[in-house]
Amino acid sequence: MTKVVLALLLSFLCNYIYAQNTEVELQYVEENDSIIFQVKSTAIIPIDVVSKQVDTLFSKVVYKELVTVQPYDSVRGFIRVHIDDFEKLKQARRERDIYTVEAHYGDRRNAKHDSTYxxxxxxxxxxxxxxxxxxxxxxxxxxxxxxxxxxxxxxxxxxxxxxxxxxxxxxxxxxxxxxxxxxxxxxxxxxxxxxxxxxxxxxxxxxxxxxxxxxxxxxxxxxxxxxxxxxxxxxxxxxxxxxxxxxxxxxxxxxxxxxxxxxxxxxxxxxxx
Ligand SMILES: [Zn+2]
Structure with a gap:
């Protein structure tokens, strides 16, 4: 059984003017001895979620830098942290950037602007x-x-x-x-x-x-x-x-x-x- 520990993460989707934050939600899910991050989408097209670990002093938390969430679907596991480190991570994150998570409309692997249009x-x-x-x-x-x-x-x-x-x-x-x-x-x-x-x-x-x-x-x-x-x-x-x-x-x-x-x-x- 998994359970959603806590929904919402401040500064998630802080970028740009798309206001996707009404369509994508970041959740923390407890699984065995880990907390894994999950993104849930209610968008009608794929969404690319780009995660980057900024602080290299902290043990590795970002496992996949790019995941694509399909319409009305969810993806989990791109950020994973041991349950004992979770509180430490949250505390540290309040003080400095440990990782960034951004969401962008569209699947970048399947798009190229038709410049003749x-x-x-x-x-x-x-x-x-x-x-x-x-x-x-x-x-x-x-x-x-x-x-x-x-x-x-x-x-x-x-x-x-x-x-x-x-x-x-x-x-x-x-x-x-x-x-x-x-x-x-x-x-x-x-x-x-x-x-x-x-x-x-x-x-x-x-x-x-x-x-x-x-x-x-x-x-x-x-x-x-x-x-x-x-x-x-x-x-x-x-x-x-x-x-x-x-x-x-x-x-x-x-x-x-x-x-x-x-x-x-x-x-x-x-x-x-
Ligand atoms: Zn303008």
């Missing part, structure tokens, strides 16, 4: 929208997860359209607040769509109750999926759009009518198709 602009056909931030944008597009993100100058309540067809893996719209405060980083409403090549498109900062799709829905290119806003860490209304390979690695994307061109900050672009 041409995206449609996520705003209304015929409309012109100004680019507020582009690839390697100086204010917030610097990390691996967002260096190829684009900020479209859309107002709160503007319609958001799918830039590419796919399946909705995540949709959240209960957050109400926005601003340039650190604690709002993970409080952006968003929609994440899985594409045929295994990449994921994220539409962020949507307005409160601003999603029209839900987990599991199929969407077509150009489908109206929600409403723009300014929730989460945001200096004002805009749509943050980014495409990532699993592992939260953003990739460059190009749009219809502007194939191969990097959009320029401050310039207005028209959706022609």
């Amino acid at each position: 041409v995206y449609t602009f996520p705003f209304k056909k015929g409309k012109k929208v100004e680019i507020q931030q582009t690839f390697f944008g100086k204010s917030s597009h610097k990390s691996i997860a967002s260096r190829y993100a684009i900020d479209f100058g859309m107002r709160t309540g503007d319609k958001v359209y799918a830039a590419r067809e796919g399946i909705v893996v995540f949709a959240l719209d209960h957050f109400t607040e926005g601003g340039k405060r650190k604690e709002l980083t993970r409080k952006a409403n968003k929609i994440v769509i899985l594409h045929a090549d295994g990449t994921l498109g994220a539409y962020a900062h949507l307005m409160h109750k601003g999603t029209l799709v839900k987990k599991g829905d199929s969407v077509t290119k150009g489908q109206h999926i929600g409403y723009s806003g300014s929730t989460g860490y945001s200096g004002g209304p805009h749509l943050h759009f980014v495409v990532r390979e699993p592992g939260d690695i953003s990739v460059p994307i190009y749009f219809e009518g502007y194939e191969g061109l990097v959009l320029k900050r401050g310039k207005r672009y028209k959706r022609k198709h």
Whole structure:
């Protein structure tokens, strides 16, 4: 018999803006004389769990650096510690980083961005929208997860359209607040769509109750999926759009009518198709 000793681990899934923490749960399970770590997923696509031991002075706790959790499944045993050492480990972890555990949407072994795909602009056909931030944008597009993100100058309540067809893996719209405060980083409403090549498109900062799709829905290119806003860490209304390979690695994307061109900050672009 195994039993779940304690659910929840602080600082688990602290990374990036996907807010997967509502879909993945880390648990400690007692088994014979060991405590083993288990991840349970309620996501509809695989999730890669990456564990790294940072503190080499502590005896080995991370046994598998990469495990993939299948939809609605669990994986255990990637971190294992003797029951007598468990309290010591927890105590030490409060003081310093012993290991890190991150979860990312998608199975990195089965995904590669199709760089020939041409995206449609996520705003209304015929409309012109100004680019507020582009690839390697100086204010917030610097990390691996967002260096190829684009900020479209859309107002709160503007319609958001799918830039590419796919399946909705995540949709959240209960957050109400926005601003340039650190604690709002993970409080952006968003929609994440899985594409045929295994990449994921994220539409962020949507307005409160601003999603029209839900987990599991199929969407077509150009489908109206929600409403723009300014929730989460945001200096004002805009749509943050980014495409990532699993592992939260953003990739460059190009749009219809502007194939191969990097959009320029401050310039207005028209959706022609
Ligand atoms: Zn942005």
